[in-house]
Amino acid sequence: MSSQSARSDKILVVDDSPDNVFLIKTILEEEGYTISTAENGISALTQLQASPCDLVLLDLMMPGMDGYEVTRRIRGDIKMQQQYIPILLITAHDAPNVAHGLDLGADDFIRKPVTVDELLARVRSLLRLKHSIDERDEIARQREDFVSRLTHDLRTPLVAADRMLMLFGQGALGTLSPQMQEVITIMARSNLNLLTMVNTLLEVYRFEAGRKTLAFQPVHLAKLLEEVAGELAPLAQAKALSMNLDFSKESTTTTVMGDRLELHRLFTNLVGNAIKFTESGSVTIRLTAVFLSSKIRNPELSLPSTISDYITIEVADTGPGILPEEQAILFERFRQGSHKSSGSGLGLYLSRRIVEAHHGTIIVNSELGKGSIFIVSLPIKQ
Incomplete structure (x- = not known):
């Protein structure tokens, strides 16, 4: 040294x-x-x-x-x-x-x-380890900052292109032939997909850099899920899929403390994925409130005092299902599935980060040939 x-x-x-x-x-x-x-x-x-x-x-x-x-x-x-x-x-x-x-x-x-020699040798060894870790962390921070800045800068031209393509499609710059209209539609769809990917990547790095600030307020989940289902209904209709809402009586009046925009992003991603990977059948959104706090007061039940009320949201589809080995890594960063329509591998990772930020859990149950069920559990507002 x-x-x-x-x-x-x-x-x-x-x-x-x-x-x-x-x-x-x-x-x-x-x-x-x-x-x-x-x-x-x-x-x-x-x-x-x-x-x-x-x-x-x-x-x-x-x-x-x-x-x-x-x-x-x-x-x-x-x-x-x-x-x-x-x-x-x-x-x-x-x-x-x-x-x-x-x-x-x-x-x-x-x-x-x-002894002097042993003490100095161990001190040097541990300081070398620290310097190596500090250097690695600094490189990681610089890389994440670069990607975050790059992603943010990419949004500007993509948004501008989206607006311009929209004007073309609406005929603001002249009447388009059917062939040109088709080309503009394809370009607009591709640009929108890229913009969505960039936005997702930006959100991921905000979470990982600790720069994500959530605005918690009471959120009525039943209304939020109805809103998401309504927005995505055209995608389901285009594939002749039935969109079902199955809400328990108690859940229709239940609220959670959360960031409404982030929860909307979460369920839009889960329901959108269900539609994307399902070729026939249906997509079902179930909402169930589970009240356990009242049972704790029952002396005949020996439940731990940490148990609290929660609400579960299930997004079930009749798609091809997910391989067991893929289920184990599904919520990890940049883990793409084997399905031909699999995306960047960031959507479910971001979904997991949003759920964890709301002190909840997310899991998947799936069987090949029988579809998948994504289950989100969130604590109910006390």
Whole structure:
């Protein structure tokens, strides 16, 4: 490690023994590292929350909050998770096994009394790991920022082309022959498909970059689903598919807390997919409210207190079904199905992100030759 690199690395030494702290601090400062110290776990966490470091040397056995608990809190802190911080456990030869500390998220350990060569070797190793991870994360951030900017910039010419093609199709620039009208229709459809793909990609990167802000408000799902079904009905009619709505009595008056625009995007995608992949038969939207909170008050039932009311939305089709191996990866990013009409592999991934942002779940049940059912569960507004 170069002296320049060493001087840029900040190390926090956490130990309740002043002698151990002095020894380790002296060894590391001679190598050019910037050292800060803490005499207990609480002080260490306070320092890390105020100013993250590049490496933590953590005594495992300390009074009060031991190294196990400090490790658990570091790995569980959302703010600290934004930047990877390696943890090197320091333990006495007669101390309990350090496996538990490694399971909690520590990266390595060293036993007392420490030797200079071993200490420096482990410190260099963990700092190399951190620098590698930081570099990888920075490249990933730059790539995502580039794609996000590119996607955003692509929307402008696509929207302009969409408007121009619409004017052509309406005859605003002169009467078109049937052949020209057909060409314009094909161009408009292709442009719209590309614009939809770009919009989906932009939404995906907004979620992944943490730049997506949801406006939660009470949403009447029955009305929302009726709206989605009405908007997509022409697509179903063009394929002679029947569109069915099956709402339970309780669900017609039930609301959830959510972002209406994002929920509309979610169900438009699910219902649109059902129509897209179904050549004959029907697409059915079922809405069912499940009230469990009242059962919790029944002393004869031993249900966990965490159970709450929820509502399920099922989008069922009579399409070809999905292979079991494809079902396992269906909601992952850029995972395309084997169907000839499969798209970019982003729609269901975005759907999953929207559902998770609403504290819900989404699953699929499918059998080849018998269709598919996508099931979304959302908590009911309390």
